[in-house]
Amino acid sequence: MKRILTGVLAAALALSLCACGGTPAASSTSSAAPAASSASSGGGLAGKQISVMTPYLSSVTTHQMADALQASLEGEGASVTVIDTANDFAALASRIEDVTAAQTDAIVLVSADPSQVENQLREAFDAGIPVFGCDSGYIDGMQINATSDNRQMGELITNYLxxxxxxxxxxxxxxxxxxxPGVVKRCEAFDELLAAQPDIQLITEQHVPAEQPINDAQDIVQNLLTANPEKGSITAIWCGWDEPAIGAAQACQEAGRDEIMIVGVDGNEQAVSLIQADTPLKATVAQNFQGMVDIVTEQMGRYFAGETIQPGELYAAATLVTKENAG
Known part of the structure; x- marks a missing residue:
């Protein structure tokens, strides 16, 4: 399949593996937990064996967080193993059992729904192994999950669109x-705001697999454009995260459908570059992934230093990004 925007995307892809620059520090919290005030762990992490686990390392933003977690935790003296199960939750469950049996000192679940591996996490809890989330969900027994307020981000990008x-x-x-779990909350905000818009019609909702979201989204949108060939028949495409938005932008440009407006969420550098280049991708919400990493590092350090931490979700602030403030 022919791909366009090659020069812009190639340069941006290299940048997308780095932390998003220019986003605010972690500051706002859920009602369940106090804000993290510093990334310093107070030395509690020295010598600890930490298992950073995800099924989605192929995702640009998940890879970014895993890399940043490894660097941050190792910078505090921990030894970190990053485990990817290539989109396979059954394999993730098995690997959680493995690291629990090996008595890892802590588990960090990255960009994954803990309810899908709850039985295995309960085994870790029972073994006294603390479990932290980074842009994941939260279940009772975990320490904290550092994330964005995904519902608020869904409201922000949907209202803007x-x-x-x-x-x-x-x-x-x-x-x-x-x-x-994060995309679900954004979708719920989209659903409710759409119901309050009598003059906006949903043509279709399409599930985008996590394995190759850019290519799969491009294929999905190409088919939709073929089914809706008249200009103006599709006004906009709302995407639950940035990689489908990138694929949708490629499909629209290839088809000459520059009238379609596309939005996403994450603020990865590839998406921001497309917004700056005046493509159909018009806006995203930049998550503060480094802020999430800082929260996990600090809270884990406090835990191992013997301090009491309040379980729940901690939020890192997010920012609406449009062409006017993209760079």
């Missing part, structure tokens, strides 16, 4: 991945 870009009317396609 519906009100500022669409002017309250038109048609929209949704590209989602509801198994991801």
């Amino acid at each position: 519906f009100d500022d870009l669409m002017g309250g009317k038109g048609t929209v396609v949704a590209l989602t991945h509801r198994p991801h």
